[in-house]
Each structure stands twice: as structure tokens, then as C-alpha cells.
Amino acid sequence: MAAVILPQHSSLYSVKTSLAPPARTASSSKIGVETGDFTILHSSKNGVTNDVQLRSILRNAQVKRCRMYSKVTAMLKRGGRKTPDKEYPWPQKMRPQDLIGSPLPFLSRFKPLPQKSKPVHLPFELPLVDIQKKIHEVRELADSTGMDFSMQLNELQEKYEEVRRDLYTHLSPIQRLSVARHPSRPTCLDHILTITDKWLELHGDRAGFDDPAIISGIGKIDGMSFMFIGHQKGRNTKENIYRNFAMPTPNGYRKALRMMQHAAHHGFPILTFVDTPGAYAGIQAEERGQGEAIARNLREMFGLRVPIITTVIGEGGSGGALAIGCCDKMLMLENSVYYVASPEACAAILWKKAAAAPKATEAMRITAHELMKMDIVDDVIPEPLGGAHSDPFTTSMNMKKVIMKHMHELLKVDPEPLLERRFAKFRKIGAHQEAVNLDPRMKRKMKPRDAPPEMGEPKLLTSSVRENLEFNLKAASTANPSE
């Protein structure tokens, strides 16, 4: 009995194995179990038998006044919650309909949620909630009294629609930000599964990690295969913790880069979906080179000889978003945002108080339409009234239509001009000016020219890069989107 010593942080599994000997024979003084017992315990994965086993073990242990009893219960409580994931790597029970057709949906870990999440109302939706309550009350009244309230109901319904239209056609940046962060906003995989006919998820960076915050895979739309890469948020708290709130670690970016190179190698066009609050800021992430991983992605994306279309479907947070967002065409959902620093962080740094976040949101111009004015975004995808979460299917279909329109355009371009156009797209972004007659006082700490005149004036040759660039800039500025 004395040999049964539990390790400090034992999981359920180790509790089971170390507890088994006293259950079988009290005289056994070995640690661990014989193979027969082991397989029984190991294979009893469905909850019921598992519980029975454990309960019987516990009872036995209690009867024999096991010295470790108090410790064991504590551990069972702690470890007991960690029931093995029954859906991993695939559901334990295979139903007959799973075996018909493609096996890919059966193997996918991303399944519809068992229960619908509660509707969440944003602060600015309060008037809508009020009307909804009223409708509900009137309905109840009609049901209880048996009188006809259809006129009032219709009126209320109309008012509801009107208020909703008013609210959602004039969303302020702050409201758009809250819609973009809505907990039930459709995630990347939701969109992908809606728009693709076939979907195979691929995993791992082949260097020891698989970051769940970034998903990647190959899917088919209208008979054409694409590489999909995107940030994946969770649909509930449990998933969010697993997905790390869509904040990728360096390994996630390396996984994305591997997939992009894979796509370029096999000739799949790439579709990326951005929905992240930013790259993960943690100790391990820093140690593994978060900055390096992002930087490498930025550079390598300009060498991929396949079309890349990026769609911002939620929030695009800083470098973490850009690391999979160097593209030929950048699209944004109407209620999504793209920022250099989150408005909260910006308020804390520039205004030095968190309460200034709404002001920062206004000032930073982070919404899709504003960014389109600045030539950063190429197209805005309309969302149905009430935001993407009110009608995910329509949103995905709108997205598919716009993506395919731009993709057909890009597929006509050869790889070389494609790369040059991608370069030119980013080359022209910026707001700088050549100062005329700059006050020499402002240049006092600049090292003045001290080279003799015979070293000449530095001038860019009118060849190669520069020529292409100027041509492309001209082409980009005069290009007609309908062409």
C-alpha cells in the first residue's frame, strides 16, 4: 500500500492507474497496473463506464481505509473535470450517415455548436431591445386574453424594422467597432464552410507546433481550389480559450508562411481572412521571435507568385493582422475595422486615460469606408442589416461574390506583373510631403553634406524598379475597377 504514491499534479489517467492495484488485490505492492486492467481503463472512454469504474475504485479504496484517501478525492475533483475530449480526433460514435459521401466533414473538428448561444445586445441596440420586449408583452397579452392585437403587433414590428434600419445605416465608428467585436459574429471557419464546397484543414508549422489561433486549409469554390488562411476566434468561452482569442504565436505565423509557400508551390491562389485583436503578447511568444515571424511573413508574401486576396472579417489588429495581409486586393466587411493600435491602447498612450477610447476610435479612422478613401482597402463587402451576426449566410454569400469577382480579375494577370502590382499597391500608401524652404534650424542636427561635388548628386536611375514602379503607380491610379 505504501508504494502507491501519487504524483503531485496527476491527471485523471494517472489517478486511475495508480489507484487500480488496491482495487484489484490489496496485496499487490507494485506501482501501476497490469496490461489487462490498463486497457480496460484506457478504453473506457464513454462517460458512464468511466464513472462506474472510478466509483467502484473509490469505494474499494474507502473500505480499505486507504492512507491516501483524502488526497485522492482532491485530485479526482481537480482532474475529474478534465474528461477526455470525446470529439477528438474524431467523434467516438460513427453514425451511418457519416460514412456516406466525403469523409472530410466527419473528420473536421469544427462542428456546429450543440446549443445556440444567447443573443447578445450591444449598448446602442437598447431601443431595439425595448421594442422587442413590448412585442413580447403584447403577444403574451393576446395569448392570455384571446383578443386580436395584430394591428398593434404589425405597428410595433414596423417600428422595430424602422429603428433597426436607422441604427444600422448610420453606425458611428465606435458602434462599428463593437459590431466587429460582437461575440456571435461569424468566425473565419463559419465563412469558409459556407462558401466552400469542399474543405480540408491542414495543420502544423512542421517545427514542433500547431497554433489553433491560425487555421489553414484547402477548399474548393465553384470548382476551383484555393488555399485558405485565417485567424480563428472562438464561438464561446471554451473555444476562445483554446483559440487564444485569435491571437497567434510566432508558430502560428510560421504555419501560415508554410501554407502560403505550399500554395505558391502548387499554384493555389490564396485567400486570407483577418480577424485578430493583435499578435499574442506573451513571454514565450517573445522568446520564440514574434517580431521575426511577422517580419518574415511580410517580406515573403511579396514573393508569392499566386494571387492573394485578404478579407478583413472582424478586427484587424496591427502587425498581427498585416502578417497575413500583404495582398493584391484587400477587402473589408462593412462593419469591420483595421487599426495600427487598438483604440484602447491608443487612448492609454496618447490621451493617457482609458476613458478617451471613443475619441481615439473616431480619430484613428479605422472603419472600412474611411480606409477605402485612403486607398488602403480596395472594396467594401456589404453586410445585411443588423450586422453579420444577424444573417451569417447572406454575409458569406456577399463575400463569396466579391472575392470571386476580384479573383477572376487577378487570375488573368501573369505572375511577374502580379508581383509588381502588389509591390506598387503598398508602395503608394503613405502621406508625406517634400518641404519647401525648410527652416535650417529644423535641420541643425542633421549631418549636412560634406562630400565634394565630384561625388555627384544621388539620383535614382530611370530603369528597372523605378520605371516599373512609376508605370504601375500610373496604372494603379488610372485603373478602372470594372476592367
Next chain:
Amino acid sequence: MSVRKWLEDKQKFGGLIEAFFEEAVRNSIAHENDKQIILSENNNDLWARCENCGNMLHIKFSKQNKSVCEERGNHLSMDSMERIEPSIDPNTWIPLDEDTISKDVLSFCDEESYENRLIRSQEKTGLPEAVQTGIGYSNGTLIAPGVMDFQFMGGSMGSAVGEKITRLIEYATQKLLPLVLVCASGGARMQEGTVSLMQMAKISSALHYYQVQKKLLYISILTYPTTGGVTASFGMLGDIIIAESKAYIAFAGKRVIEETLGQKVPDGFQLAEALFENGLLDLIVPRILIKGVLSEISDLYSSVPYKKN
């Protein structure tokens, strides 16, 4: 001679004692006009304090010693002029894009409008933007250096910085020059919003042409502090990455990590030495040796037999 003895006790001053006396003599015979200029230029500062150990450094010595603290070898922050001056051979410097300055594209206004902030920074630092670019000879090799300056709005990367660096890289690509970028930055400039974020992509794309297509040599030197968007773009893209001793190099700053994790991060985390341990840097070099190291590196790379350009 008590002063001399005291200085000798301090030991590490080495040859600086002579320099001190020379300086003292020179100052005493300097003209009245010169003195005035010195006073106004140096803001009457005679002493600098090392932020880490609290040691007082005489400005004159510290300039000769490249602002390295005598006590424990901490590298104090240094402005761009001080960096360029000694590392470029005399009479060879040609600055590029001197007059490129930022524009207030968002009409951004926090507690002070961005436009005012820019003008105030320009007046305070005497620099039009947070980076100086140019070409010049370093130990006989023509290089294209870009030096960022932390004094100018935290060395933040706005459109003008992005444009200047991109133009420098394009110039180096055409003239096949080795590129050296000295980074000292707090990241992207928030006042310019998403436009400043896109500068990361812009510079990286230019680097793709330079490094991948033209196969040229880019050396990045990371100094105190290199954070945010600069680390995540050209800072970490160098073919050779050199860091100054004890430089703070990070993507997310210490404060951000502490906020997200809700726990203290260990001391020395994100210093150049720690990054070196994690394999993110090629070498750590004390400031005083950087020029020598650069010329050695360019010598090594100049004799590569299989380079075709």
C-alpha cells in the same frame, strides 16, 4: 594632483584623463563666441546620468566614449548625428531626401494636434523626421546607412520615415550598395493610423527586391530601444542582425505583456543578451566596435565567389 589620482582610482577612464586636460586647456583658450555657442548648443548640460546604475557621466568624456557608462557598460541613448558622425569617413557623406517630412493625413488631434506635435519635435530635436538616410564611405566601403533617432517622437515610424527608408533601399538596390539600418524606435506612429501600419509592408516589399531578388547584403543594427512595428518589419529582416549590448528589443513591450498576463516579467527579459540566447541575433557588439565590425563584415561578403549581379 589629487584629481588625477582620483581619476586613476576610477581606472576605466584610461586615456580619457589626457583628453580631459586637453579639453580643459582648449576651453580656457577658446574664444568668447565659441563658448556661447557651446553653451546654447549643449543646453548647459555638463553631466549625464546613466539610467541603470545612476552613475554620473561627464558629457565630454561620454561623447568620446560613445555614451557608454563607465560603471557597468550600459549604453546610453544616442542621437542619430552622434552615430553617423564617427562611423562615416570625413568628406564622403551625401544625405538623401533631407526635406521629406510627415503630413497630417487624418487631421489627428489628441491632447495636442499632430501638426503641432511635429513642429515642436522638429524644433526640439533639430531633425525634420525620425530618420536620417544617406550614402557615405565607411572605412573605405561605400554603404547606404539609415539611422533612426529615438528623440523625435519616440523614433516612431510614420509615412515619411517609411518613405525615406524605402527610397534608401531602392537606391541601394540600384547602386548595389550594402544597406545598414540602425533601428531605434517605439513602433508605428499612432497619429497616422493604419497608413503608418502599411509602412511596415512597404519597407518589407522593398527589402524583398533588395534581399531576395538582387541578393544584396542588409545589416540591421538594433539599439536601445527597438520595439513594435520596427522589430516586426525591417529590424528583424537583416541578413545579419547586430544588437548593441543591453539593447531592449521587443515586439510587445514589457508593460503590454504584464498587462495581458497579469504577472511580472523577469528581469533582463527582452534585452539583447536574452534574445541572443534564444537565437534571434547574430552578434552583440559594444558600441565602440561597431564600425570595425561593419567593415569586417563587408570585407567578408565582398569576396564571395558565386555572387552574380
